[in-house]
Amino acid sequence: MKLHPRSTVAGGTAIAMLALAACAPVEKPDRAPATPAALASCAPGTLTTLSAGKLTIATDDPAYPPWFADNRPDSGQGFESAIAYAVAEKLGYARDQITWTRVPFNDALTPGPKKFDFDINEFSITADRAQAVDFSTPYYEVTQTVIAVKGSKITSAESLADLKQAKLGAQVDSTSYRAITEIVKPETAPAVFKDNDDAKKQLQNGSVDGIVVDLPTAFYMTSAELDGGVLVGQLPQPAGTPEQFGLVLPKGSALTSCLSQAVDVLRADGVLESIQRQWLGGVAGAPRLG
Template sequence: MRTRIALVLLALFLMASNALAKDVVFAVDATYPPMEMIDADKNIVGFGPEVVMAMGKAGGFNPILKNTAWDGIFAGLASGKYDAIASSVSITEERKQSMDFSDPYFEVKQGVIVPKGAAISSVADLAGKTVASQMGTTGYFVCKKIEGATAKSYDEIGLAVEDLYNGRIDAVIADDAVASNYALQHEQYSQKLTLAFLIAPEAPEYLGFAVNKGNKETVELINSALAAIKANGEYDKIYAKWFGPK
């Protein structure tokens, strides 16, 4: 009897703890596979969302994922529509002027997708070409720096890849995990496209969770939870699921 009562009390305690857990709303532009995307059941999935959900479990908070278009995602953060952005946001000095970041959770390089057989194997080969990426991303910033190339921006990276597939542009630049997904793993695009090369970065590029400037409470909550899933091995399990063992 005492054992049964103890189990009931434990269950009630856990239910109460879950009910009192802090909601943390994360904006996600779910158009960036395999990092963030929508599955067949209309759920937000991917490496990033799975990391966030694991962080919530480890950190004792309730993550709420809110699908948000990239073109308004930073303005929404500034206006308080959500607590953080979990959408493959690269930590840059410029962005740190207007927002704060968690500790890094993923390292990226910029990958260049081209049609199979194209004579493009280096940045120099992109001179005279139309090179595209998603607007406001570090991939697009790279496009604009390529000497002699015409930079073109798209609302979503998938739209750029579609135009590349149909011969309307010459190359697409995106985070390497995303570029690899479209060029090497996508059933349709991989038939005509390939990942030509990775661009050597001037400095390491890391993704972080963005929060409003001065929101130390949320940064500390996220950092603590991120550290916990790295320590208990959950982060490595999620990484291996999406990208293979490190």
């Protein structure tokens, strides 16, 4: 998945509203959880990072809710900012040992050297991407969701069949786009957008009937960004492993194992679930399109 909300937060109100409801789906590890003792070999003094004793974390610019707050990744506010700091803390890095940098989504996934130790930016783990970069174990399980605006012909859709004649769209090179082509399979070729600013404009001017985004983004966009936004429903998971977000690292990074161990310990300790409840609480209860 990847389709960022592209507008400024009106304070923290919308995020706070999301945090009041039930918990988002909890990710399922694909291996036995690491133990805190296993992290003993992952202390800052033993890790090879871009800057000795420092951890450089990347995300996109702008960075939007509910993943980040006020376009300030260093605030610790928002789901992915909180996850990043929890991982860093588990590895033994204090806040003054963390540096944030900005990297466009697609640039982070290209082969070659990186200007970060890891990037957190709603990166879905896929086999194709794993040929160019490393992923940590997953920290969040994703559901793709169709949204529209009042007046669209799909606002009352209850099934995939109801979307077959719809004009849908999603961000280029995203798993949201793949969900349209592989799960919905509409009769009309989907539209491709460079980012959510473009997607929202085209949705509101009627160029498309709906767009596909991940579920937390769908809740935020329909409640805080779109005039007359409607959450149509969640799409089924693709066959096989559910879609999951992972931290991205350079291919062959010496940090991959340690970051995965940190994520596994956070999962086992219930920290990932707690962070989800705080920042993605409002994503439960959306209708499912069968």
